[in-house]
Amino acid sequence: MSTKGNCIVGQSGGTTAAINASLCGVVQEAMQNKEIGKIYGAINGIEGVLKEKFIDLGVLADKVDFLPALKNTPASYLGSCRFKLPKIAENRAIFEEIFKIFFAYQIKYFFYIGGNDSMDTVAKISAYAKEIGYPISIIGVPKTIDNDLLGTDHTPGYGSAAKYIATTVREIGIDCDVYDLNSVTIVEIMGRNAGWLTAASALARAEGLLAPHLIYLPETPFNDEQFIKDIKTLQNRGIRNVVVAVSEGVRYADGTYVCENASSGMTDAFGHKCLSGTAKVLENRVRSLLGCKARGVEVNVIQRCAGHLTSLTDISESEQIGIQAVKEAIAGSTGKIMVFKRLCDKPYQVTIESKDIEGIANGEKIIPTEWIAKEGNDVTQAFVDYAMPLIMGETTPQFKDGVPVYLKRS
Amino acid sequence: MSTKGNCIVGQSGGTTAAINASLCGVVQEAMQNKEIGKIYGAINGIEGVLKEKFIDLGVLADKVDFLPALKNTPASYLGSCRFKLPKIAENRAIFEEIFKIFFAYQIKYFFYIGGNDSMDTVAKISAYAKEIGYPISIIGVPKTIDNDLLGTDHTPGYGSAAKYIATTVREIGIDCDVYDLNSVTIVEIMGRNAGWLTAASALARAEGLLAPHLIYLPETPFNDEQFIKDIKTLQNRGIRNVVVAVSEGVRYADGTYVCENASSGMTDAFGHKCLSGTAKVLENRVRSLLGCKARGVEVNVIQRCAGHLTSLTDISESEQIGIQAVKEAIAGSTGKIMVFKRLCDKPYQVTIESKDIEGIANGEKIIPTEWIAKEGNDVTQAFVDYAMPLIMGETTPQFKDGVPVYLKRS
Numbered sequence: 005m006s007t008k009g010n011c012i013v014g015q016s017g018g019t020t021a022a023i024n025a026s027l028c029g030v031v032q033e034a035m036q037n038k039e040i041g042k043i044y045g046a047i048n049g050i051e052g053v054l055k056e057k058f059i060d061l062g063v064l065a066d067k068v069d070f071l072p073a074l075k076n077t078p079a080s081y082l083g084s085c086r087f088k089l090p091k092i093a094e095n096r097a098i099f100e101e102i103f104k105i106f107f108a109y110q111i112k113y114f115f116y117i118g119g120n121d122s123m124d125t126v127a128k129i130s131a132y133a134k135e136i137g138y139p140i141s142i143i144g145v146p147k148t149i150d151n152d153l154l155g156t157d158h159t160p161g162y163g164s165a166a167k168y169i170a171t172t173v174r175e176i177g178i179d180c181d182v183y184d185l186n187s188v189t190i191v192e193i194m195g196r197n198a199g200w201l202t203a204a205s206a207l208a209r210a211e212g213l214l215a216p217h218l219i220y221l222p223e224t225p226f227n228d229e230q231f232i233k234d235i236k237t238l239q240n241r242g243i244r245n246v247v248v249a250v251s252e253g254v255r256y257a258d259g260t261y262v263c264e265n266a267s268s269g270m271t272d273a274f275g276h277k278c279l280s281g282t283a284k285v286l287e288n289r290v291r292s293l294l295g296c297k298a299r300g301v302e303v304n305v306i307q308r309c310a311g312h313l314t315s316l317t318d319i320s321e322s323e324q325i326g327i328q329a330v331k332e333a334i335a336g337s338t339g340k341i342m343v344f345k346r347l348c349d350k351p352y353q354v355t356i357e358s359k360d361i362e363g364i365a366n367g368e369k370i371i372p373t374e375w376i377a378k379e380g381n382d383v384t385q386a387f388v389d390y391a392m393p394l395i396m397g398e399t400t401p402q403f404k405d406g407v408p409v410y411l412k413r414s
Numbered sequence: 415m416s417t418k419g420n421c422i423v424g425q426s427g428g429t430t431a432a433i434n435a436s437l438c439g440v441v442q443e444a445m446q447n448k449e450i451g452k453i454y455g456a457i458n459g460i461e462g463v464l465k466e467k468f469i470d471l472g473v474l475a476d477k478v479d480f481l482p483a484l485k486n487t488p489a490s491y492l493g494s495c496r497f498k499l500p501k502i503a504e505n506r507a508i509f510e511e512i513f514k515i516f517f518a519y520q521i522k523y524f525f526y527i528g529g530n531d532s533m534d535t536v537a538k539i540s541a542y543a544k545e546i547g548y549p550i551s552i553i554g555v556p557k558t559i560d561n562d563l564l565g566t567d568h569t570p571g572y573g574s575a576a577k578y579i580a581t582t583v584r585e586i587g588i589d590c591d592v593y594d595l596n597s598v599t600i601v602e603i604m605g606r607n608a609g610w611l612t613a614a615s616a617l618a619r620a621e622g623l624l625a626p627h628l629i630y631l632p633e634t635p636f637n638d639e640q641f642i643k644d645i646k647t648l649q650n651r652g653i654r655n656v657v658v659a660v661s662e663g664v665r666y667a668d669g670t671y672v673c674e675n676a677s678s679g680m681t682d683a684f685g686h687k688c689l690s691g692t693a694k695v696l697e698n699r700v701r702s703l704l705g706c707k708a709r710g711v712e713v714n715v716i717q718r719c720a721g722h723l724t725s726l727t728d729i730s731e732s733e734q735i736g737i738q739a740v741k742e743a744i745a746g747s748t749g750k751i752m753v754f755k756r757l758c759d760k761p762y763q764v765t766i767e768s769k770d771i772e773g774i775a776n777g778e779k780i781i782p783t784e785w786i787a788k789e790g791n792d793v794t795q796a797f798v799d800y801a802m803p804l805i806m807g808e809t810t811p812q813f814k815d816g817v818p819v820y821l822k823r824s
Contacts (some may be wrong), residue, residue, distance in 0.1 A: 019589050048594045078585055084592040170817050171722050175488055178820055179429050179719035180495040184458045189715075210815050212822040301714045304601075309589035312581050312723055315816070395816035405582050405620050406725070406805035410588055412622040 009112025009214075010042040011333075013061070016049035016118035016125065017086065018081035020161025021168075021314045022322035023147045024411075026117050027082065028075045029326020030145065031065050039334050040113060049118070050125055053102055058109070059413070070411070075323065076401045077410040078311035088121055089128045092135070095388035099132040105141060113141045113333045117326070119148035119159075123341055123365035130339030130361060141333035144341035144361055145326055149308045151200035154367035155359045156343035160325055161308075163318030166204035168310040169193055169303065170395060173249060174208035176301060177215025181245045187297040188235055188246045188290045192283035194307060196253035197222050198370045201307065203383045204391055205249035215247035223371050224380035225257035232293050233287070234381050239294075252282050262286065266302035308414075312408050316397025321354070328356040341365075352393030420452040421743075423471065424461035426528035426535065427496070429489035430571025431578075431724045432732035433557045434821075436527050437492065438485045439736020440555065441475050447556075450523060450742050457823075459495035459528070460535055463512055467518070469823070480821070485733065486811045487820040488721035492591030497529060499538045502545070509542040516550060523551045523743045527736070529558035529569075532752055535774035539750035540771060551743035554751035554771055555736055559718045561610035564777035565769045566753035570735055571718075572803035579603055579713065580805060583659060584618035586711060587625025591655045597707040598700045599646055599657045602693035604717060606663035607632050608780045611717065613793045614801055615659035625657035629805035633781050634790035635667040642703050644791050649704075662692050672696065695807070722818050726807025726808025729779040730766065738766040751775075762803035 006155045015023055025043075034040045041061040046052035059082075064070050074081055092099055106114070116126050126144035133140050146153050149165035173191055180189045193202040199221025208215060217238050220226055238246050255261045263282040283300030290298040321344065329342045340358040347353040375387040402409040423440045425433055437455075443452045453472040456462035469492075474480050484491055502509055516524070526536045536554035543550050556563050559575035583601055587638050590599045603612040609631025618625060628644050630636055665671045673692040693710030700708040732756065739752045750768040757763040785797040812819040 015592075020590055048592075052596065067554075077588070079588040080592045084471075085592060085594065099737045167816055172716055174817050174820065175719045175721055176715060178487070178489040178721075178822075179715050180489045182425075182429055182458075184461065184493060184495065207816060210817060211819070212824065213820065301713070301716070302712060304711045305586055305589050305709070305715075306582055306711070306713075306716075311585055311588075312580075392816060397816075398813055403808055406577055406617060406802060407584050407620055409621070410584065410623065412588075414622065 008039050008041065010044060010110050011040050011113035011115065012046050012053060012058070012109070012111050013115040013117070014046035014049045015080035015082045016084055016116060016122035017148065018119065018150050019084065019308050020147050021078040021164040021309060021311050022161040022318050023079070023117055024077050024081045025075045025319045025322035026145050026147060026160055026326035026362045028071050030330055031061050031114050031321040032071060033327040033330035035062060035065060037330065037334055041048065044109065045082045048083040049087065049122070050089065051085040051087050052083070053105060056105060071409045073409060076311060076399060078309040081411060083413070083414060087123065087318055089125050092128060092132050099129070102129065102133040103132070103136065103138055106138070109393060111140065113263065115143050115145055115329055115333070117145040117147050119146070119150065120153060120366060120368065123153070123361060126341065127339070127361045129364040133338065141328045141336065141338045143333050143337065144343060145329045146343065147322070149201060150195060150198055152198040152368050152370065153364065154369050155341065155364040157346040157354060158344055160318065160322035162200060163315035165201055165307050167395035168209065168307055168313050169204045171199055171313060172303060173205040173216055173247065175211060177208060177213055177247045180247065180299070183360045184244070185297060186239060186244050187299070188248065188294065190248045190250055190283045190286045190290070190298070190300045191216065192250055192252055192281055192300065192302045194303070195222060195248060196250040197368055199223050199251045200371060202251040203371060203387055204247050206383045206388055207392055207395060216249040217243060217246050218248045218381045218382060219383055220248070220250045220254050221371060221376060222253040222255065223376055226254040226262050228289065235290065235294060248286070250282055250286065253283060255292050267284035311410060312401055314399045315395045317394055319399050325356055332358050349389050418449050418451065419524065420454060420520050421450050421523035422454045422456050422463060422468070422519070422521050423525040424456035424459045424527070425490035425492045425494050426464060426526060426532035427494060427558065428448045428529065428725045429494065429718050430557050431488040431574040431721050432571040432728050433489070434487050434491045435485045435729045435732035436555050436570055436736035438481050439733040440525050440740055441471050443737040443740035443819070445472060445601060447744055451520070454519065455492045458493040459497065459532070460499065461497050462481045463515060479690035483819060483821045485729065486721060486809060488719040488796040491821060491823055493823070496531070499535050502538060502542050509539070512539065513542070513546065513548055514546070521550065525553050525739055525743070527555040527557050529556070529560065530563060530778065532723050533563070533771060536751065537749070537771045537775040543748065547562040551746065552624065552736060553739045553743050553747065555739045556644055556751060556753065558730070559611060560605060560608055562778050562780070563774065564779050565751065565765060565774040567756040568754055568804055570728065572610060572635050573725035575611055575717050576617065576801060577725040577805035577811070578717055579611055579614050580617035580721050581723060582713060583615040583626055583657065584623060587618060587623055587657045590657065590709070594654070595707060596649060596654050597709070598658065598704065599624065600658045600660055600693045600700070600708070600710045602660055602662055602710065602712045604713070605632060605661040606693045607778055608730060610781060612659050613781060613797055614662040616793045616798055617771060617802055617805055626659040627653060627656050628791045629793055630658070630660045630664050630791060631781060631786060632661045632663040632665065634786055636664040636672050638699065640743060645700065645704060648809055660692055660696065664692060684798060721820060722811055724809045725805045726809050727804055729809050735766055742768045759799050759803065
């Protein structure tokens with residue numbers, strides 16, 4: 005089906021530190037390819053397609069500094085959206101609109117870099133194209149710090165977020181260990197249903213530094229009594245400064261989130277209840293039940309956009325998967341998602357393949373039970389063996405005036 | 415007064431990413447000096463002195479990797495304390511105890527690396543030594559991320575925290591700018607009374623990236639109406655994703671903290687109120703009054719222990735000030751604090767001097783009024799000229815297994 009034509013690339017969903025590396029890969033490979041004419045970047049994902057908001061990435065990438073700077077810039081250079089396409093049967097008009105635009109711009113290749121919801125967009129547009137017999141290659145390029153996409157060994161973006169989390173938890177562990185008193189520090193890490201990011205905190209442990217001492221994931225029901233007991237056990241073993249890594253999404257056996265309905269009971273000047281996060285709830289619990297110093301630390305958005313500390317493995321792979329997506333499209337594929345297949349842990353080896361998008365979009369991959377300690381308060385060595393290769397190596401972002409050089413769309 | 419004898423070095427107060435660089439400087443210089451015999455490290459500051467908990471730093475530093483690794487390890491290698499000495503007249507026994515230990519260990523040099531409260535310890539011990547005529551050199555080596563010590567151009571540790579904050583706010587600014595909607599992101603930065611750290615977020619602005627758009631400091635009374643008006647003004651000017659940097663310690667004209675109702679009401683050993691939740695309070699206010707997406711981000715402890723992203727200028731200066739402290743002691747000084755004196759902004763030049771500790775301990779340096787925008791929502795260029803040199807340059811921490819190599823006291 006390989007046909008000469010233009011391409012559109014878009015980014016969608018939450019940000020990562022590696023999503024622009026994938027964009028880089030797509031642009032690089034598309035520029036080298038004679039089948040592809042113009043390389044349009046859709047501003048704010050599929051919304052940009054619908055509004056015909058495009059920039060000419062081919063022109064930008066002709067500047068010598070553009071691609072290297074893009075590769076190290078976190079978040080979505082093209083902007084993102086959380087727009088979810090309706091089912092085709094529910095609203096054919098919107099699909100007609102998209103393909104009218106594809107036709108007008110002579111689009112033969114569409115690359116969409118995103119997470120679960122974005123892959124749903126890829127699936128629906130691919131299905132519609134097939135239905136109307138429109139000649140176009142539509143390829144999904146995965147990205148999500150959450151690592152919760154089905155069909156791939158891991159997702160681009162996860163390794164960098166994992167490296168940032170492991171490093172940060174390692175530093176928090178050192179920070180809270182300086183006082184000669186009992187303390188509990190609870191680090192809240194992103195992850196509603198899948199604990200991949202929180203689990204990555206286990207990589208903080210090395211060379212005598214043992215934090216985090218406890219890890220709680222959404223995959224295992226949370227139990228208040230067991231949590232306090234786990235801390236007491238550590239304190240009884242002489243560990244004075246306990247560090248706990250906890251997913252924002254931990255919940256009780258009945259399905260309610262630990263942070264649900266949890267209000268500090270305080271109100272602001274306007275009478276609004278101050279809602280607390282998971283770390284804050286557990287901090288208060290520890291303080292009142294154990295009477296020791298307790299502190300909740302929410303790593304928050306910083307974990308997904310820390311361009312100053314990324315995994316070289318992740319950035320390189322993210323670029324490669326973008327390159328492979330273009331090759332796949334040129335080879336005539338459509339309705340596919342590019343995925344990593346791991347060949348070996350030690351030495352780490354992966355290969356990039358494509359899979360049918362159907363059955364991958366809208367799924368959610370959680371941590372396998374055998375990678376979680378049976379006590380539900382840690383991960384096993386098998387998880388560490390899986391995750392460590394993904395955080396290996398450091399990129400060297402350029403700095404100017406003391407801060408990293410990042411690209412901004414003008 | 416230079417006399418052959420042993421030395422003790424201790425660390426006290428909150429952690430920084432540069433406090434071990436100063437320890438490194440002290441140890442290096444002490445090792446080279448024939449006047450100094452053993453180099454004792456007091457575990458947990460003055461508490462370690464009282465408990466005679468010492469380690470032999472001279473022996474450790476003989477290992478070739480020790481000092482380079484120590485220099486890049488954040489937080490206090492020797493452990494810290496928040497122990498406040500009483501007034502001499504109130505409890506002479508504790509001072510007698512300290513000097514009995516100094517005598518037993520033949521201590522002629524005492525170096526104390528710390529912030530405001532630690533300099534109070536230096537002042538009291540110096541005063542007592544003078545009173546009893548004990549021949550000892552007592553030198554304070556400043557450190558605090560807060561940059562709020564009197565008598566010095568800036569404090570060791572500030573530059574690295576400032577660099578981390580500037581970088582992080584820059585990344586948050588990129589992260590929250592990817593969606594095509596109005597949003598307000600409020601980044602809460604440490605600082606109870608002095609806004610130096612929050613002000614450093616201004617250094618995030620470079621090359622088209624304008625976040626943070628507003629900066630609120632404890633030096634200026636906070637006004638709810640003006641805050642909402644400031645955001646509206648920016649939104650009316652077409653800035654969709656507004657980033658606000660705010661000190662944890664911002665308060666209203668009547669002196670109550672913005673977070674007062676939301677905080678735990680707890681105080682630390684020095685009677686300082688434990689503040690947290692300012693960002694959360696403002697997030698709720700923005701959401702209810704402006705109806706747009708709002709998010710509070712607390713940078714929290716991570717800003718003071720991010721050994722993976724430190725300022726080369728800060729680390730080098732912190733080491734130098736440790737070296738100079740030893741030289742000052744050998745030259746016969748006592749009851750002094752080492753300080754930086756700035757000679758020039760461009761090109762940046764500083765020199766290290768000593769000052770009498772009396773009058774410096776327990777003071778607090780806030781940002782001069784002329785460095786704060788008269789609207790109270792930003793800093794001026796003069797602040798930027800002051801702060802930028804302090805964040806220049808990057809260190810290159812070693813990584814192993816994907817995370818930084820840090821030293822742990824065994």
